[in-house]
Amino acid sequence: MTVQGYEILQQMVSAGVHFGHRQRNPKMIPYIYTEKDDLQIIDLFQTYWYLKKASLFIFNVCRRGKGVLFVGTRKHVAKCIEQTANDCNSWYINKRWLGGLLTNWETMVKSISKIKRGGGEDLHQNLTKKETARLERKKKRLLKYLGGVRTMSQLKDIKDIGVVIIVGQHKEMNAVRECQKLNIPSLTILDTNCDPSLTDLFIPGNDDSLASVNFILNQLSIPIKKGQKDFKTFTTKTKTKKKSLYKYNRGARSPKASAYNYNYKYN
Numbered sequence: 518m519t520v521q522g523y524e525i526l527q528q529m530v531s532a533g534v535h536f537g538h539r540q541r542n543p544k545m546i547p548y549i550y551t552e553k554d555d556l557q558i559i560d561l562f563q564t565y566w567y568l569k570k571a572s573l574f575i576f577n578v579c580r581r582g583k584g585v586l587f588v589g590t591r592k593h594v595a596k597c598i599e600q601t602a603n604d605c606n607s608w609y610i611n612k613r614w615l616g617g618l619l620t621n622w623e624t625m626v627k628s629i630s631k632i633k634r635g636g637g638e639d640l641h642q643n644l645t646k647k648e649t650a651r652l653e654r655k656k657k658r659l660l661k662y663l664g665g666v667r668t669m670s671q672l673k674d675i676k677d678i679g680v681v682i683i684v685g686q687h688k689e690m691n692a693v694r695e696c697q698k699l700n701i702p703s704l705t706i707l708d709t710n711c712d713p714s715l716t717d718l719f720i721p722g723n724d725d726s727l728a729s730v731n732f733i734l735n736q737l738s739i740p741i742k743k744g745q746k747d748f749k750t751f752t753t754k755t756k757t758k759k760k761s762l763y764k765y766n767r768g769a770r771s772p773k774a775s776a777y778n779y780n781y782k783y784n
Contacts, residue, residue, distance in 0.1 A: 537709030579744025583679030
């Protein structure tokens with residue numbers, strides 16, 4: 518392990534990532550180091566390894582231009598979810614998972630469009646004060662629950678979500694099931710009472726402590742940003758190549774030039 522790796526391990530200890538629950542799921546036993554004062558202690562070496570594995574997966578997802586959805590609706594992690602998602606230009610759900618958010622995406626897009634329209638003055642002119650107030654309440658409710666996924670309405674296919682990062686498996690079972698149904702990859706922070714068989718990727722760690730959750734999400738935001746940067750750079754270079762090729766084709770006068778451009782392939 519590198520010096521940087523040991524520094525990350527020390528930061529994990531400081532954040533309390535190793536503290537588990539009193540209860541443990543039998544499937545989590547391989548990731549538990551020991552038991553102390555009736556608390557399960559998570560093996561941080563495995564946490565580090567799975568964090569690196571998850572980071573590589575996320576990087577490859579983002580460098581292909583796919584998005585990341587953060588999910589965590591428990592009150593004490595809601596703000597952390599929002600801040601991390603905004604910091605790395607991603608989507609989030611931190612108030613309540615509305616049933617069918619992914620599996621009934623077309624209906625959700627219609628709800629999101631109502632937020633974007635915002636109900637102009639022309640619409641309100643034909644309504645009574647009571648109807649206007651009811652409409653405003655409905656919009657506020659939609660904004661509260663779907664505000665973090667407003668830009669997802671631009672997706673051509675819901676499967677363009679590269680990965681769903683879940684904090685709090687027991688609370689977010691609806692999100693877990695919808696990901697499974699649509700074969701959308703999920704990554705979950707797993708405490709000692711969670712089930713690793715319900716997620717595609719996982720990081721063994723304390724999902725109750727705000728410091729622990731904040732640390733892990735900050736670590737995951739790094740490969741997200743790097744992947745997004747790589748995708749942006751690749752897209753810019755591709756557009757530049759195509760633009761240069763277009764100009765070259767327009768100026769081509771000899772058969773050789775035309776043949777060269779016809780056989781051109783971007784590597």
